[in-house]
Amino acid sequence: MQMQPVKVNGIPIPEADILNEIDHHKEASDPWDMAISTLILRRLLLEEALRLELSAQSEEDLFTLLLQHEVTLPTLNEEECLRHYEQNINYFKVGTAADTDHILFQTTARLDQDALHKKAQQVLDKVLAEPARFGEFARKYSNCPSSEDGGFLGTLQKGQTVPEFEEVIFRAKVGQIHPALVETRFGFHIIRVQQRVEGELLAYEVVADRIREGLKEVNQNTAWRQYIQHLIKEAHIEGFDYESYLDENVFLS
Known part of the structure; x- marks a missing residue:
């Protein structure tokens, strides 16, 4: 259990909130640390949304809106998708x-x-x-x-x-x-x-949409992770080593 209170920019995270959050991470290797990391990130994202005067019907929609507002994703072209196919032929074999x-x-x-x-x-x-x-x-x-x-x-x-x-x-x-x-x-x-x-190799035309969506997701996760790392770097976090527990998908859980 934690040895000292966890604080985000001087504001403590109540232990009761951590105990409630643990219920969502019972399958994690360390539910306590995962719960704390999730609450820290949630607090940082809510603070940023408030600062930018963003609003949405749900917390999840708010976080998505925030990331869309703050993160610019690179544009994919057909050449990149085809190059990915040619460099990863084995991934497009069925069976x-x-x-x-x-x-x-x-x-x-x-x-x-x-x-x-x-x-x-x-x-x-x-x-x-x-x-x-x-x-x-x-x-x-x-x-x-x-x-x-x-x-x-x-x-x-x-x-x-x-x-x-x-x-x-x-x-x-x-x-x-x-x-x-x-x-x-x-x-x-x-x-x-x-x-x-x-297995049998699928033609590029068959998997082009899948490649495009996959590369888009990779670019999105990379950009979002960098943004989250920026928030963590700028924040003052006490009582928890968040950097060692960072996961780019925590905010979606």
Whole structure:
């Protein structure tokens, strides 16, 4: 629990508000910190909306209006979309799937990340030295429920996992331990692809709209994140290290 009151620009966030907010983040690795981070960001966005004299029917609409008012998004052109298609051909194959094992070292805001990374690297070295013991190591070290099955995640298809993880499982050598740790928002992963089925490439015309929307979302999230980081930098926050817990989608939750 918090050791000192959390204040945003000198105004404390009541502990009762934090306790109420926790109910919305029960699935988070650290519900307490997630609740605080959400309330801090909400306070900053409300202050900015008030300063700009913006109004809307709901808080969510108000935040969207604020971001539209304050953030300018770059304009996409067809050349950029086509270049993205050509540089990411493997992402536009249907039917591609990979039977995947992993060992997860889960991160939380309260853990020493350097120490966790060091431990994960030590286990990776052991697995690389004795790949036949992968399942044993998964059951011993992994923080994922899949540890009970020796780290087996099942057959994963495109879009079923986070981008950093997906990028590896669809290019890693089949039957071998991936030689480097893979970091995602969940933590550090040791990965092995048991087998992979290559899919059929979709024509650019079929996926052009999807690419356009995807790049638009990436640009939007990047711009919004930069704006939020600006608000945090300009604010005076006491009792919480918000920078270490920043998530560009918190304001949408």
